[in-house]
Amino acid sequence: LVQSQLVGTASDLPPPLAKTALEPMPLTIERVISPGSPRTDTIAVSLGRSVNARILRRHDGAKYMLERGVISLNEPAVLGDHEGLAVTGSLDYVDVDRWRAPFGSKDETGASFSPLFDLKVAALDFGGRRLNDVALRAETKGSVLEANVAAKELAGEIKWFPEGLGRIEARLKHFNMPEATPGRKEEAPPRDLPALDIVADKLVLTGNDLGKLELVAVNKALDWTIEKLVLTGPESTLTAKGTWESWALRPS
DSSP: OEEEOOTTOOBOSSTTSOBOTTSOOOEEEEEEEEOSSSOEEEEEEEETTTEEEEEEEEEETTEEEEEEEEEEESSOOOOOSOSEEEEEEEEEEEEHHHHHHHHTOBOTTSOBOOOEEEEEEEEEEETTEEEEEEEEEEEEETTEEEEEEEOSSEEEEEEEEOSTTOEEEEEEEEEEOOOBOTTOOOOOOOSSOOEEEEEEEEEEETTEEEEEEEEEEEEETTEEEEEEEEEEOSSOEEEEEEEEOOTTTOOO
């Protein structure tokens, strides 16, 4: 059994793991070894008032290998049937961009650290935009990140294909352009724009229902080349192709 207040240790991770060196954050770690074969152990962790974890490991040669694990936020940690690591629970706020670094790393075998996520988030910031009342379930299958998202602004399935500059494939029931992240200055869009393959059954802009959206676009230099843009309403259909140019990157 290990217990500490972590005074003297600072963390620049996003909330709820951020802390100053002077700030106490109670940590408890308990390990239980199970007899018999195969040999296993269970590690239970609690950190602060909101983070609980339970890890089941299997002894394999000279090492212990992760079999199942769960990190629970603002709820008890209960091991499920999912192999690997799961992150579950609820949070008031998540900044996805700040969490990319720790969750985009590689482990010692070279494999991506890619747990299953099953979260409810009151406010979620991503790419300078805010989603509200988010229910998110996401996991990596092979190299593809698959997510099912339900929020005020959008609902449906989203896939991320990492090859090249990446490709976003989304099949949405509705899409309402999210508001900009409060208090954050408008930034120039990244130069390495991913390809897009988006279908939204209902597109809403500035409160107006524009009908069904179908969009296919690829990155060319600093711009998106729009290979397909179709807006289908009850009485009309708009079809277009062209190039979306970033004024922020090339204002002249």
